Amino acid sequence: MSETPPKSWREKLFGGLKRTSEKLGENLTGLFAKPLDAQTLDEIEEALIVSDLGPAMAMRIRDRLEDTRHSRPITEEYVREVIADEVEKVLKPVAKPLEFKAARPQVILVIGVNGSGKTTTIAKLAKRFQEQGRSVMLAAGDTFRAAAIGQLKVWAERIGVPIVSGKEGGDAAGLAFSAVQQATEQGIDILIVDTAGRLQNRTELMDELAKIRRVLGRLDPASPHDVVLVLDATSGNNVLSQIEVFRDVAQVTGLVMTKLDGTARGGMLVAAAEKYGLPIHAIGVGETIDDLRPFDPADMARAIAGSAYA
Numbered sequence: 001m002s003e004t005p006p007k008s009w010r011e012k013l014f015g016g017l018k019r020t021s022e023k024l025g026e027n028l029t030g031l032f033a034k035p036l037d038a039q040t041l042d043e044i045e046e047a048l049i050v051s052d053l054g055p056a057m058a059m060r061i062r063d064r065l066e067d068t069r070h071s072r073p074i075t076e077e078y079v080r081e082v083i084a085d086e087v088e089k090v091l092k093p094v095a096k097p098l099e100f101k102a103a104r105p106q107v108i109l110v111i112g113v114n115g116s117g118k119t120t121t122i123a124k125l126a127k128r129f130q131e132q133g134r135s136v137m138l139a140a141g142d143t144f145r146a147a148a149i150g151q152l153k154v155w156a157e158r159i160g161v162p163i164v165s166g167k168e169g170g171d172a173a174g175l176a177f178s179a180v181q182q183a184t185e186q187g188i189d190i191l192i193v194d195t196a197g198r199l200q201n202r203t204e205l206m207d208e209l210a211k212i213r214r215v216l217g218r219l220d221p222a223s224p225h226d227v228v229l230v231l232d233a234t235s236g237n238n239v240l241s242q243i244e245v246f247r248d249v250a251q252v253t254g255l256v257m258t259k260l261d262g263t264a265r266g267g268m269l270v271a272a273a274e275k276y277g278l279p280i281h282a283i284g285v286g287e288t289i290d291d292l293r294p295f296d297p298a299d300m301a302r303a304i305a306g307s308a309y310a
């Protein structure tokens with residue numbers, strides 16, 4: 001019996017974003033049968049906003065369609081091409097993989113609300129760094145919940161990386177400090193620190209993240225070298241408010257967006273890129289360890305727009 005061959009990353013990307021591109025198609029349904037007058041252009045613009053691409057991008061696409069409407073037939077295929085082109089322009093400057101910066105250890109603080117996919121993302125990032133020949137250590141800094149510590153330990157064991165953990169309710173900043181010391185002693189390249197994500201209690205969250213930053217800075221003023229915010233694409237508009245809160249409390253340096261495979265709201269990635277211009281390091285399109293990758297802006301744009309899988 002022949003086995004199904006494993007899916008390539010591009011297949012996963014296009015497959016994962018299918019719900020997003022289908023929703024875009026549904027929102028545009030019927031608009032091409034009409035003459036492309038001001039009203040239809042308004043309707044297309046609205047359809048793009050409803051598809052989460054953000055008002056600025058919707059307006060740019062509308063303007064382009066308006067400019068070209070006399071020189072060529074405006075088909076659904078052409079509109080998807082224009083969307084892909086505009087999305088690519090926005091994603092290109094922000095698509096930046098998380099790289100090793102030669103600080104030893106490079107400390108990557110991972111933040112985000114509970115359930116956003118933080119733990120899984122840490123494991124996926126660790127695996128990618130390992131594949132690049134880097135030594136990795138994890139720190140279970142979400143000391144608020146025993147389950148979070150346990151889950152990270154399971155991943156650490158599975159991918160074969162050391163982990164520094166403490167007791168539930170322990171001091172996260174103290175744990176991060178001790179993890180940096182151990183990583184330094186062991187000559188580890190990259191230390192990835194998990195944190196708690198209690199957005200409900202903003203003051204506590206702010207205090208805790210500020211304390212972790214302070215303590216890390218004592219060992220190396222450049223630390224943390226990266227502050228990566230993990231966002232769950234299925235949370236829709238909340239993605240934007242989460243960026244706002246965490247950017248203020250934790251000086252976010254880059255984003256990872258997870259669960260793009262589980263939502264029709266993948267357009268949020270574009271809205272977030274356009275609004276905040278923060279680097280987007282990687283995207284998640286599934287639960288397995290290989291489902292997180294840096295993305296190619298052209299492929300990503302075509303997957304969102306639902307253009308042909310070239």
Ligand SMILES: Nc1nc2c(ncn2[C@@H]2O[C@H](COP(=O)(O)OP(=O)(O)OP(=O)(O)O)[C@@H](O)[C@H]2O)c(=O)[nH]1
Nearest residue numbers: 114115116117118119120258259262284285286287
């Ligand atoms: N479909 C899909 N599921 C994902 C992705 N990333 C994470 N998940 C799932 O989302 C759920 C939550 O992920 P966790 O990594 O536990 O999230 P967390 O932010 O650490 O959550 P807490 O431990 O509750 O703080 C898990 O079931 C993951 O398997 C993704 O890209 N796609």
